[in-house]
Amino acid sequence: MKKSINRRDFLRLGAAACAACPFTTATALAAAGDDDSRFVKEAMHYEKLKDLRIRCLLCPRKCEIADRERGACGVRENRKGTYYTLVHSRSCSGLRPDPIEKKPFFHVYPGSLAFSLATAGCNMTCRFCQNWEISQFRPEDRDSIYAPPEFLAKSAKRTGCKTIAYTYSEPVIFYEYMYDSAKFSREQGVGNVMISNGYINKKPMVELCKVLTAVKIDLKAFTEDFYVKMCGGHLKPVLDTLVVLKEQGMWFEIVVLLLPGMNDGEKEIREMCQWIRKELGPDVPTHFSRFYPTYMVQNLPRTPIKTVEQARNIALECGIHYAYVGNAPGHPGEKTYCPKCKNMIVDRVGYHVGRVDIRDGKCTNCGNPIPGLWG
Ligand code: SF4
Structure with missing residues (x-):
């Protein structure tokens, strides 16, 4: 269920934050009303049925939608039998550089910055969502900035970002915006990374x-029960997406909270x-993250360190490199070790990256190839 908010307060705080942001421009901040036609574009993946x-x-929910209705994600609307996204170029969060380690990517340009953004909405309803204040709202309930693809590419370059990160909420639901931006910025020499729940069709x-x-895919659990009760989704489509990424030769990492x-x-x-070892191979970086009480899950404690240590040990035992x-x-499990000679090859503390002992994609000590994007 969507939450109600004090819209006036949110707009006031949002406007102040935008005005303080050194990366936005007057053009990008220009009026962004609820009915702004700049945000409305025909959707890319849908079919027309009878009676409008x-x-x-787009996603495994496969919503069937009547005229003037929206899909479950709240950001896509049927208008007289044509389906539209309402969030193209409609950023409501971020528009700033983040360390790429924050996403987290550990095998993608370590120590680089990613120009990060999100729109409102999500196709899941995770009860422990860390970004519920944007993911569980409709776009008209959030302050928005007009940030078209050209603006994102320009801002990324100006702020020294190697990539643009589609993150915080769920980029699947702002697919057209992400697609157009990625296509454009790629031609400008800026990379594009998606941080997603993997709930998308093939x-x-x-x-x-x-x-x-x-x-980066959040694998939220390995049981259907957890996906249904805690996330409002299903496990199998997420596993299918991981297999598709493998088949497509896309670089991807997995995070398990x-x-x-x-x-x-x-x-x-x-x-x-x-399953990861068998279906995806040994080289997919797999992160086990600690949970902090948030949103609807306030009754659980923070995840003990020993729990993530144990999960990491199990992964290593299963042959995940x-x-x-x-x-x-500061935990030693944040660093990258060469699976052959066991030397530490990327030193990390939180989002800070120290020494990187990888040259031409190989461990500088033993020459073992280390998969990832290191350039
Ligand atoms: S993307 Fe949105 S509208 Fe489309 S199927 Fe998923 S939840 Fe429904």
Whole structure:
């Protein structure tokens, strides 16, 4: 269920934040009203049905929508039998450089910056969402900035970002915006990374792979029960997306947020790691992150360090070469080790990257190839 908010306060705070942002321009900040036609573009993946109805083919929900209705994500609307996104170029969060380690990507240009943005909306309803204040709202309930693809590419370049990151909420639901931006900025020499729940159908994902540089997928658990009860989604489509990414040769990393007593059982983690090793291979970086109480899940404690350590150990035992702990700054499990000679080859503390002992994609000590994007 969508939450109500004090819109006046939000707009006031949002406007102040935008005005303070050194990366925005007067043009980009120009009026962004609810009915602004600049945000409305025909959707890319849907089919027309009888009686002005349509079926959205973007994500596994496959919403069937009557005229003047919206899909479950709240950002796509049927207008007289044509389906539209309402959030093209409609950024409501970020528009600033973030360390790429924050996403987290550990094998993608370590120490670089990613120009980050999001729109309102999501196609899941995770009860523990860390960005629920944007993901669980409709676009008209959030302050928005007109930030078209050209603006994103220019801003990324001006702020020294190697990539643009589609992040915070769920980029699948602002697919057309991400696609157009990635296509444009790629031609300008800026990379594009998607931080996603992986809840997307095969065809749109394959098309997107042609313009993206790397993808991070949140694998929320390895049980259908958790996906249904805690996320309002299903496990199988997410696993299918991981396989598609592998088939497409896309660089991707997996993050698993461990909630105490919910999805951190040894058996579940082992089954997950065995699946990753078997279906995706040993070289997919797999991050086990600590949960902090948030949104609707305030009754659980922070994930103990030993839980993420144990999950990382299980992953290594299962043959995953690059297993990490997350949200544990300073932990040795944040660093990258060569699976052959065991030397530390990327030193990290939180979002800070120190020494990188990888040259031409190989460990400088033993010459073992280290998969990733290091250039
Ligand atoms: S993207 Fe939105 S409208 Fe389309 S199927 Fe998914 S939830 Fe429904």
